[in-house]
Amino acid sequence: MSTLSIPRIIDVAEVFKENLTLDTAKNCFLVYFFAKRAFKLFQHARARGFIRSIKDLYLFIAQRTLRVVISLPSVRKKVETEIDAARALIDRQLLPQGKDVVRHLELPKQGCTLGWILDAMDQMDREAPSQTDYRDGKLSGAVYHGGDDMDKVLVAAFQRYCVSNPLHPDVFPAVRKMEAEIVAMCLRMYNNPTGAGATTSGGTESILMSVKTHRDWARAVKGISEPEMIVPASAHAAFDKAAAYFGIKLHSIPVDPETRQVNMKRVYRAINSNTIMVVGSAINFPDGCQDDIAGLGKLAKSYNIGLHVDCCLGSFIMPFLEKAGFSSEPFDFRVEGVTAISCDTHKYGFAPKGSSVIMYRSSDLRQYQYYVNPEWSGGVYASPGLAGSRSGALIAGTWAAMHYMGEEGYVESCRAIVGAAKIIEQTIQNTFPELYVLGKPPASVVAFGSRVPDLDILEVGDKMSKKGWHLNALQNPPGLHIACTRLTVSTAETFIRDLKEAIWEAKGSSAGKGTMVSLYGLGNSSPIGPEMVGVVISAFLDALYKA
Ligand SMILES: *Cc1c(COP(=O)(O)O)cnc(C)c1O
Numbered sequence: 001m002s003t004l005s006i007p008r009i010i011d012v013a014e015v016f017k018e019n020l021t022l023d024t025a026k027n028c029f030l031v032y033f034f035a036k037r038a039f040k041l042f043q044h045a046r047a048r049g050f051i052r053s054i055k056d057l058y059l060f061i062a063q064r065t066l067r068v069v070i071s072l073p074s075v076r077k078k079v080e081t082e083i084d085a086a087r088a089l090i091d092r093q094l095l096p097q098g099k100d101v102v103r104h105l106e107l108p109k110q111g112c113t114l115g116w117i118l119d120a121m122d123q124m125d126r127e128a129p130s131q132t133d134y135r136d137g138k139l140s141g142a143v144y145h146g147g148d149d150m151d152k153v154l155v156a157a158f159q160r161y162c163v164s165n166p167l168h169p170d171v172f173p174a175v176r177k178m179e180a181e182i183v184a185m186c187l188r189m190y191n192n193p194t195g196a197g198a199t200t201s202g203g204t205e206s207i208l209m210s211v212k213t214h215r216d217w218a219r220a221v222k223g224i225s226e227p228e229m230i231v232p233a234s235a236h237a238a239f240d241k242a243a244a245y246f247g248i249k250l251h252s253i254p255v256d257p258e259t260r261q262v263n264m265k266r267v268y269r270a271i272n273s274n275t276i277m278v279v280g281s282a283i284n285f286p287d288g289c290q291d292d293i294a295g296l297g298k299l300a301k302s303y304n305i306g307l308h309v310d311c312c313l314g315s316f317i318m319p320f321l322e323k324a325g326f327s328s329e330p331f332d333f334r335v336e337g338v339t340a341i342s343c344d345t346h347k348y349g350f351a352p353k354g355s356s357v358i359m360y361r362s363s364d365l366r367q368y369q370y371y372v373n374p375e376w377s378g379g380v381y382a383s384p385g386l387a388g389s390r391s392g393a394l395i396a397g398t399w400a401a402m403h404y405m406g407e408e409g410y411v412e413s414c415r416a417i418v419g420a421a422k423i424i425e426q427t428i429q430n431t432f433p434e435l436y437v438l439g440k441p442p443a444s445v446v447a448f449g450s451r452v453p454d455l456d457i458l459e460v461g462d463k464m465s466k467k468g469w470h471l472n473a474l475q476n477p478p479g480l481h482i483a484c485t486r487l488t489v490s491t492a493e494t495f496i497r498d499l500k501e502a503i504w505e506a507k508g509s510s511a512g513k514g515t516m517v518s519l520y521g522l523g524n525s526s527p528i529g530p531e532m533v534g535v536v537i538s539a540f541l542d543a544l545y546k547a
Pocket residue numbers: 202203204205236238281283284285310312313344356
């Protein structure tokens with residue numbers, strides 16, 4: 001073999017030497033550049049699939065064309081008028097109106113008394129009364145209430161640790177201990193007592209930290225400099241946010257229309273040498289279903305990539321399903337290949353908002369989350385997560401909530417909440433022929449769509465809004481969901497009754513102009529839809545900061 005191949009190498013070297021001018025070097029570089037581009041395009045198309053790639057191409061061209069059309073002066077004027085109208089509508093709905101509204105736009109010259117402050121808050125509640133009393137139990141998710149007695153526990157913990165700052169553990173040793181214990185308790189709930197974790201400000205930060213950790217791990221251990229991640233289309237938007245913040249290419253993988261689980265063949269096809277991690281949810285936000293975590297674990301293990309299981313919503317429901325008498329598929333660290341799990345203490349853990357836990361299989365992996373700067377002129381600086389200074393009161397509140405509930409308390413709340421969800425699911429399944437339930441939701445969320453052409457599910461959503469319900473609208477396919485909480489447990493029957501009426505009303509009326517129909521109808525109907533929704537939703541964010 002060697003005697004045959006050596007002359008050939010020499011030949012090639014000779015040819016190179018004779019022809020190695022600046023021009024050939026340039027050509028070589030160009031060929032390399034385009035080959036690399038083509039390979040990336042091929043990998044992209046492979047991950048997306050043929051039909052979706054064609055659709056992507058169509059959308060890309062259609063969007064570019066429409067953008068050009070919109071930039072024509074006459075069209076632009078029209079569009080701007082529409083946007084201004086939308087902006088005005090948002091402001092009217094969100095901001096208190098009228099001459100009597102008191103606005104506090106600059107610091108008072110002298111400090112005010114506590115009595116004055118409480119009066120001013122009363123005044124604000126009167127100026128802009130809430131449309132919804134969350135205690136009515138007509139709110140999907142949003143407020144994960146632990147009960148009135150829990151409110152007292154949280155306030156007591158807050159009061160005691162009001163000024164504490166965990167950035168200084170020597171000053172506040174008890175806060176450090178409580179924080180470590182919150183993480184330890186969660187690790188045991190998710191069956192990884194030898195693992196490691198950290199507290200964060202919420203599910204989004206837990207996910208951001210996990211993605212950053214896997215990116216830095218992959219760079220250090222596998223030399224990956226152009227990271228990619230594989231995320232089910234049903235996963236939380238925080239993964240898209242992480243990809244945008246940290247410069248990671250994201251492959252969004254469709255879910256099976258029947259099971260609502262991520263399509264495993266597609267996940268497999270999207271894996272390449274740049275993949276840092278895959279994601280699965282237990283449970284996901286849109287339809288409350290759970291991905292095939294065991295299957296994802298096998299893939300992650302055999303390709304030595306990370307697997308983040310998002311239990312932000314599943315939080316204190318998933319670990320207690322079996323004990324509460326419901327069936328459960330594997331989702332935690334007992335599944336080989338799972339490298340990280342996010343769990344929101346501020347959802348079904350009933351901790352104060354601003355509290356979540358990110359867990360890793362090992363402390364070796366957690367190292368990649370840390371930020372360390374030994375040379376800062378302000379001293380040696382290190383912090384585990386995004387924040388610098390943080391609130392010790394939130395940690396004390398979380399620790400107190402977990403101890404107030406205890407395992408029995410959480411099992412009991414799991415039984416009540418999932419029980420209510422099952423009643424809603426079964427009633428829709430068995431007695432509403434116009435509707436279908438998305439997948440087989442194992443926990444607290446039930447999502448449903450319309451199976452008949454003369455019923456617009458978003459119109460049903462708008463009718464439900466009129467009856468005081470705050471449900472979540474879903475896209476692709478259009479649907480509604482309710483995330484049951486302790487507050488909705490006692491209103492399940494009312495929900496079913498109202499839903500029946502809403503279907504009847506929606507069937508009788510032509511397409512309305514409710515919020516859901518106008519916002520999501522637009523998003524799906526044209527190539528430019530998402531961009532226009534983006535403009536309107538930015539106006540909404542602007543309005544949040546209008547004093
Ligand atoms: C709520 C939620 C998150 C994180 O949301 P935060 O609002 O940042 O706490 C992540 N994933 C799922 C599935 C969720 O429901």
